[in-house]
Amino acid sequence: MLKKSIAIILASIFLLSLFVPQLVLRAQPSIKITVTPREVFAGDQVDVVVILLNSSTGNPLPETKVNVMIRNPEGLVVVKLQSLTDEQGIVSLNVKTEEDWPPGVYVIIVTVADVVQLKTFKIKVPETRERYVNTTRRAIEMMIKKVSIIVNQTGNEALREKLNQAIQLYKEGNYSVAFKMLLQATHQVRNRFKAIHRGRENVTRGLSTAIQRHKEVIEKLKAIIAKLEEKGFNATIAKALLEKAEAQLHNASVMLHGGKANLTARIMAQIMKNIGDAFSNLKRHGEKVSIQKMKEHIDRLLSSKNIPEPVKEKLQKLKALLETGNFTKMREFAKRYHIVLKEAKIRRYIMGKVWNMTGVPKGLGKHVVIKVGKVAKGNFTGGIPKGGNATRGRGHSQGRRQGHGG
Structure with missing residues (x-):
């Protein structure tokens, strides 16, 4: 009896080892579909990207068979494809629509094992195609003009090459790719201007801090001048230099708020020179004060x-x-x-x-x-x-x- 029970258990384990992997595999696929663009004219291209992930772990499922069908608004199958996912669990398909496909909503059906996922795109009415093409042409022409101005002003050869490629594609009638290339060029220029603007912000912040510090230094030197004048010293030269530096600081602050960082930096150099000259003048007065104190001390010692x-x-x-x-x-x-x-x-x-x-x-x-x-x-x-x-x-x-x- 015991031998019979053991044989039944072993047989059950063997059967589970055969069927459980299949059950797990069926529960694994999680399908994500991306379609661009979602609205096209008949004859345009639709890009379909299918991503397969393990629903439990979130890991990609490589080397997995994917079945793709596209049905037209009447329910007829117009496209039927089969492909394997790559190492990242992705299948990329470029579906070229036909000129005779009727307008309406098309359904993309993706099947993996017994898991099904749907996505749609729309073919627009042909009457609007001419208006759409004209609008696209005008948009591309405007972008070509803008990028041409930027290229001529900056002399960026990489940008010039991209512009020439976009113009060639536009002449060939490949408006979508030409538009994308020009869009990339404008993004590149925008990022460059953002980097320059960030650099200018850093310079502006540094100059603002320098102006504040110079104001504090001037106030301290003016306090020293007041003490020297109390002792009978004539510090008119240092006083005049500091007054000039104060006026220049006001001008520098106005220039900085007006966005003229380069001019502000030149004024700051003059301010530093005037403050340095005033400090040297006060240093000589300080030596005179020290000499006077030494004389007084020596006189006390001699007496x-x-x-x-x-x-x-x-x-x-x-x-x-x-x-x-x-x-x-x-x-x-x-x-x-x-x-x-x-x-x-x-x-x-x-x-x-x-x-x-x-x-x-x-x-x-x-x-x-x-x-x-x-x-x-x-x-x-x-x-x-x-x-x-x-x-x-x-x-x-x-x-x-x-x-x-x-």
């Missing part, structure tokens, strides 16, 4: 009683340089100035500690004076003592004790 003579001599030399202007670069002078200033601070600190000592023991004052002398000669390598306790050393405490004892 201080804690400055040793060697340092005073160096400060006086620096002041003389400031007054005569005998230095080439402000940066080099500033470096020398800060070196002497640092030396003055060190010496003033040590001398101050020496002069503030009370009850200095014998020999200790001499020791400190020797240290100060080394500083004056630039041989002092020790750091400045930090804190009052460090400065008051052991000897100082001892001196105070001796002073009290005496």
Whole structure:
């Protein structure tokens, strides 16, 4: 009994393996039909494209047999074709209608296995053909004129070749292909103009940003001029240059809004030059301010009683340089100035500690004076003592004790 059941199961599996693939295949085709144009005159061509897809997965069905029939308005079969789909599951058919086909609706019947799909197109009444042809001719002639103007202005050889081909097709009476070729040419020109327009938009955006930044720079420089004038400096040259740059910025903004990007760019170059000249002028005033501050600082140091003579001599030399202007670069002078200033601070600190000592023991004052002398000669390598306790050393405490004892 068990052997009989197993034999029945195996036989069922075998039968399923034979019939199931056929059932699956029948459920697979999904047919999509495209017809162009949908309305034609008798004698024109109709392009039929059939796409087969797997209804479950959406994948194309290659090497699949497709049957195509076309029935006229009376139901008679006028076209019967058979073809195989390519690797992408597509069949392309070019159906040439006959001159004697009656006007009306024609039905395209596509059959794959037992799946059927329908699509229609229409053959128009012959009376309208002449009017349609005349309209098409006028449209093609207008497009030829427009493309010819563009070709002559741009000198585009690829476009010229396409134009010549379209003219030849038009003379041969192949209006549909000539129209398509001219349409492609106009699309090509339109895309080119769009790219140029995008480039102009980028340039316009960049110039607008530059105008705004230059306005901000001018405002900052005008604030510096106001501070210089408060200190008594005459910055009329820089002020005039900035006023000129402001007027040019206004003109540049007007030109940019008028679409004149090239002219705006030339004006912007002049604006940058004027701002640069104003900045250079203000920089010279800034150097004068720095010199004045240095003089004031040197005068304060020279009036201080804690400055040793060697340092005073160096400060006086620096002041003389400031007054005569005998230095080439402000940066080099500033470096020398800060070196002497640092030396003055060190010496003033040590001398101050020496002069503030009370009850200095014998020999200790001499020791400190020797240290100060080394500083004056630039041989002092020790750091400045930090804190009052460090400065008051052991000897100082001892001196105070001796002073009290005496």
